Amino acid sequence: MNNPKITVEDNTETSTKCFHESVDNFFDLAGSIPAAVIITSLSKWTFVKVNDNFTRMFGFKMHEVIGKTFIEVDILNKAELHRIVQIVKKKRKIQNEIFTCKTKRKKNVYAVVSSELIQIDGTAYAISSFLDISDFKEQQLIIEQQNKEIIDSINYAQLIQKALLPTQKQIKSALPNSFILAIPKDIISGDFYWIEKYKNKNFIAVCDCTGHGVPGAFISIIGYKLLSKFIVERGFSSPAKILNHLNDEFSLANKEIITNTLEIRDGMDMALCVIDKIEMTMTYAGAYNPVYQVRRGILTKLTVDKIPIHLFTSHTGEKFTDSEIKIEKGDLYYMFSDGYADQFGGPRGKNFFLKSSRS
Structure with a gap:
């Protein structure tokens, strides 16, 4: 799959200095957020900035991801990235959607993702938060499996009851x-x-x-x-x-x-x-x-x-x-x-x- 694109009208040139100042100010204010925060460009979905929680959650250092796409870093597979792009195209934002991600060590991580489109100096970006809910999701999967086994048993019991x-x-x-x-x-x-x-x-x-x-x-x-x-x-x-x-x-x-x-x-x-x-x-x-x-x-x-x-x-x-x-x-x-x-x-x-x- 080619790098997905969302066309956003941009009539101004980016000021690199102002951009970095704006991003740094944002990350200073968002330092207490428990989620991994990522800023990506909308033109190629490349990483522009990540916070410290991103490093702790996914195991990548900042220099290993900046300028690269989600596919190149392999945090999201093609299907999950395509789902993100489709939601953004339709709703212009993502709100509390669950995605399956991968760490640097290829371990699955379940994350609640929210994303908003922003403009900095006339250029469109997506700022996204990834909140790790793996422990909760694993417990949910266990409960779902147990529930399936119980329902299967009850359905079998129904056959026995009907036979009587x-x-x-x-x-x-x-x-x-x-x-x-x-x-x-x-x-x-x-x-x-x-x-x-x-x-x-x-x-x-x-x-x-x-x-x-x-x-x-x-x-x-x-x-x-x-x-x-x-x-x-x-x-x-x-x-x-x-x-x-x-x-x-x-x-x-x-x-x-x-x-x-x-x-x-x-x-x-x-x-x-x-x-x-x-x-x-x-x-x-x-x-x-x-x-x-x-x-x-x-x-x-x-x-x-x-x-x-x-x-x-x-x-x-x-x-x-x-x-x-x-x-x-x-x-x-x-x-x-x-x-x-x-x-x-x-x-x-x-x-x-x-x-x-x-x-």
């Missing part, structure tokens, strides 16, 4: 006329859905663990496995009985992990339905989460018990109760976690909310 959830084939087999919307906020989620087809009944649950992200995902896996265990191994058909035993199981687990200093207090809200297609009935129970029915255009909230499922902590001993309704042709039933209603949006950035939660 019912497949589309299972869902359509149990509920042909159904849909599921599941969009985790943090890649993996404490909210999950569960479907089990057992004998002539379909078991459907929508669960909302109070923990989000990784903690919520761990709890969701435990809850998911226990729900299937209660149906397949123990033959439970009562939603309330399933929820009561879920509470009991976690209370027992709590006794094994609790210490004097730690007790995990996360919980789970859930709506659980059992549909008998032969009898055309639906039995349901819930831990806070209701079921919504639309029948002949009328929306009805099917209330449930205001008892949370306590995970890894003792519960009050309250028991869940079953409710049963007859299913009619054309009925619609909706179950969801609070994630949908709690999402932010709209012109005011407020929660969507449920109408009933405001009354």
Whole structure:
């Protein structure tokens, strides 16, 4: 790459004596600046003057750089110098841009660069500061790498969590006329859905663990496995009985992990339905989460018990109760976690909310 040029109109001759006096006065005033300060000509981008911090930062003595270009000194490679030139051409200055530089010993230095165009005796120059942020940048790169590894692990965990959830084939087999919307906020989620087809009944649950992200995902896996265990191994058909035993199981687990200093207090809200297609009935129970029915255009909230499922902590001993309704042709039933209603949006950035939660 040829030496870059920025054309600046210059109608006066340079006075060498006045120039050096002006530059020296400037460097006297700027002596306390912690950055490397460089004055370069705009015609060929050659070094005109550098301060002591430049020597300390890059390892060059003044006589080794004066009159030479950035490429000749090799502080900036061609790509970085081209970026500087393009910014100056577009904005006429550089403001806090990060560039990768090299010292005399070819060690990379990350610098925050600011540059202003000035005129001295009618000649255009660029005065630039290079502030060494290598330590900060290296720490940032370490953090970015660690963050990438964490995100990669969480993305892999998402695949595992998805593998536990019912497949589309299972869902359509149990509920042909159904849909599921599941969009985790943090890649993996404490909210999950569960479907089990057992004998002539379909078991459907929508669960909302109070923990989000990784903690919520761990709890969701435990809850998911226990729900299937209660149906397949123990033959439970009562939603309330399933929820009561879920509470009991976690209370027992709590006794094994609790210490004097730690007790995990996360919980789970859930709506659980059992549909008998032969009898055309639906039995349901819930831990806070209701079921919504639309029948002949009328929306009805099917209330449930205001008892949370306590995970890894003792519960009050309250028991869940079953409710049963007859299913009619054309009925619609909706179950969801609070994630949908709690999402932010709209012109005011407020929660969507449920109408009933405001009354």
